[in-house]
Amino acid sequence: MMAIQRICLALLMLGSLPTLAQIATFTADRTRLPEERWFDGAVAAVNQATVSAQTSATVQELLFDVGDEVPAGAVILRLVSTEQREGLNQAEAALAEARAVLAVETPNQARSKDLLGRKLIPQSEYDAASGRLNAAEARVKNAEAALKAANQRLSYTEVRAPYGGVVSARHVEIGETVHPGTPLMSGFDPGIMRVEVDIPQAVAAQVRELMAARVIAGVDKAIVPERIILFPVADPSTSTVRVRLELPLENFGLYPGQFVKAAFTTGNTERLLVPAASIVHRSEVTGVYVIRDDRPQLRQVRIGGRFGDQIEILAGLEVGERITLDPIAAGILTGAREPD
Template sequence: MRAVLARGLTTILGTIAARIGESRAWAPGIAIAALALGACSKASEAPPPPPLQVSVASPLAMNIVDWDEYVGHFEAPQAVELRARITGVVTEIMFEDGQEVRAGQPLFTIDPRPYEAQLEQTRAQVAAAEAALANATTVAARSEQLVKNQAVSQEEYESNQAQLRTARANLLAARAASDNASLNLSFTTVRSPIEGRVSSRRVSLGDQVSAGTTLLTTVVSLDPIWFVFDGAESFYLKYLREAKQGLRGSSRTTQNPVDVQLSDETGFPHHGHMVFVDNAIDPGTGTIRAHATIANPDHFLTPGMFGRARLLGSGTYKALLIPDDSIVTDQATKEVYVVGQGGAIVKRNVEVGPEIRGLRVVRGGLAQTDLVVLDRLNQIQPGMKVSMRKTELTIGTNDTKTSPSVSLPQPSTATIPPADWASK
């Protein structure tokens, strides 16, 4: 069209120049204008630019499982308050505050001398009771022969038999008192009932302690250790329904895996399994308490530490995965671009799930045969024609078993240590 107009305009300009008689003077200008118009027409006939090239890939289909995250803390399976079982004076403390102790290790000594004397006294009472029993036995046997010969009265015979029974009972009582005295003497040495870590001493040498009331120290077990958390009722219902459908075993009967992350870690390097789910939901909070057991051979995990746990939340199912960078967020809507028929861009609304090893789970809105656009997302729009460079998606390695990176707190200040620092 532009070429036709240019030719027409050239003809008109030539005609005008001829009529005004200045064809020679105006001819160069007219020729230049005609050439310019002709050049424009040739430029307008240049081929259009090639379509934008984008990288595309089909979603990666894999069998995965979901994990649910909870915040909780570590607790010692056994936490013992050591209290004095006898009354007396502390004469010896046999541990350093905070040290690790073994089961049966002596920790305190309470003055044993009064209890040693009491034990000796009860042993003497046992000896006296044994002598009395021996004498009563002899008298009873003699009176039994005499009563047959009618040498003693029946009344005296029965009295001798009663004294024998009394002597036997007295011996039993004396022996029980001796056992109790021996037990009290053993309580003068206070031992750790479990293996674990002892707290600080709560009494000092020379302190008077009372039986059953005075707290001496506490001991907690460390290996294994519990991770305790509260789960929402909605998750509890989900687990019940999955167990009923055979998709995931109940944590009451199945050792579902649990991974734990500490506050300064980026991975989940501490591994264990579920061992307990409570029997009721707390109506005040709408949560139910549960705990997992975690191996702690190096005693690094400490009761009271907070952490984040992820619990196996589903059975195995097939899911589609795409890179997070290929997902566009439009307010509350998640969208991806796919290449449709004829190389045209099509926008799809998708439902996304959790992230797994660098890829994002897509729960709905995509098919495995779709070609998802991976780059140049800000240069394309629906309906635009593009050329494709096909690639294949790969999933990253599982790094949860490796040592996690940690975030260290910054010190408040720093100093130069003295020369004799190493000797202190």
Template sequence: MKHLLILMLALALPLFAAVVTEPIQRGDISVKQSFNGTLSFNQKSRLASESEGKVTRLYFDEGDYVKKGQVLLEIDTKILDANIKATKASIKELEFSLQRAKLDFKRYEALLAKQSVSKQKYDEFYFQKMQLEQKKISLESSLEAQNIAKNKKRIKAPFAGYISKRSVEIGEWLKVGSEVALLLNPNKIDIIIHLPSSFINNVSKNKTIMVSINGKDYKTKMIGALLSGNKKTRTFPLKLRLLPSKDTFFDGMQARLSLEKSSVSDVLLVSRDAVIKRYGKDVVFIVKDNKALMVPVRIITYEGKKTAISASELKVGDRVIIKGNERIRPNQEIRK
């Protein structure tokens, strides 16, 4: 009995809908045309080996973030280390011989000044010293070349970025030029969008240009319009640089740029949320005599969160429903 009474009271009460409204305005709006473009990492490097040998250590994997100068892998250096050790020993041995030759030469130089030794004997010690000095230079150059070769056994990241691809495994034999990884710099991302020449002239190089990626707006700056166009479509590539963002992007993602095509003056303006689909038509609900009146509209264009519409039944100042309109029925009583 109690539940029946509650049900009867509920049916007796009028069904009010709680909504949010705003007044219809009149103003000007731009007609936009959208163009799709593609994200491309401006700085990408296919890292390759400058030396041949077996990979002994691997310090990275796909998806890793690496810093500039970070060691990515090492190639076996056992034979090279032995050669470097032998060269260093040869230099040390030669330094002793050179030291003795310099002392001998100094003595013969003094003897020659006193005419106590022949010029021929003096020349022999002079050229012996010179020969040892040149041999030392040769060995030191050889040691420097060996150290350079050893440094090439360690592949380092040329810039900070993400490893997009790994092409090597531990124990694998690398040849000179073997690709080991693909490195991408996430802070240098360009967007190429093909535009008719008339639209390119409307893009300012000194202003921030907004593009949409996955439904979110991002700031870019114009790098320039490339002069080589597509003869079939009569479009020209516009190059934009994506400004730094904490979001993650992928090479080849789609970006959308909206540019003004024309403008419409003195039109009715409502929030985008005011226009909904009902019975397959675009409609808005306005509040009239505390009831929801459904009015079919024609959408002229969009700009940001505003929509330009046309409808003979609407006028400036009418309260249009922007929240709660999805559940409204025509002529339903409204509580604002």
């Protein structure tokens, strides 16, 4: 005897066999829902960049690697700074020398001006003193600019993250010599993502009118974009229009390059929906228990997409028919074998 039949017999002996009145039912009806067109899309990071060297040096220390989370402004890599520090020392010495000369020429020019006023020196001597003072002031300004540049070059030996994110690639090794423009590390901010989709021109007009979409990032995981941007041009080689879906500022576990599905609303349609709990899966057969002649009868159906806790029925069920919400109880009542 089959297992379910033995259960039915035991329940019958105990007087616990469920009755049809005890089984919850649902009357099939059509619900008006948005009609959607699905397309493949690719995830991209809004903040995604490759940090490059800005000075010539040797890699001394790598503080982060691929997959590490990096705070904004953190030092991610250090370069050997011997040459840059020597340049800074020279710039500081040059500035000190220029200021010393200025300290001498300033009172000299003041004395020359006083002597000229008392007609004790010729105009040419005063002009020479003024010229030396102007030259000393110019050398100080030049030395200050050189010191600022030297400090800037030294700062280039500590490479910092422009924003917080995750390291996606490391392009150098310790001991490697780099030059201005050499890629060092790449990263992205996982909290600010978007999806880019290419849709047919015919669909683009409907999308532009309704401006509604969902990003399907997994089973039962739909993300509503905060903003939908349609590019104002089409690709003549593919006859498609690119759409950019800006996702909310939240970490959804997506990463750049990941493929997802994008569902665009193109209109409205009526769908026959039933609760997902009423669906029976038996081997390769999918069905529901339909109430006919006051008895539940298993009927094969063809299902479509899932909408929350409901599933669309494409064929096998008509509007107004009643189905059971507890297929196990219905199977016990009819003596049918349910799948494990």
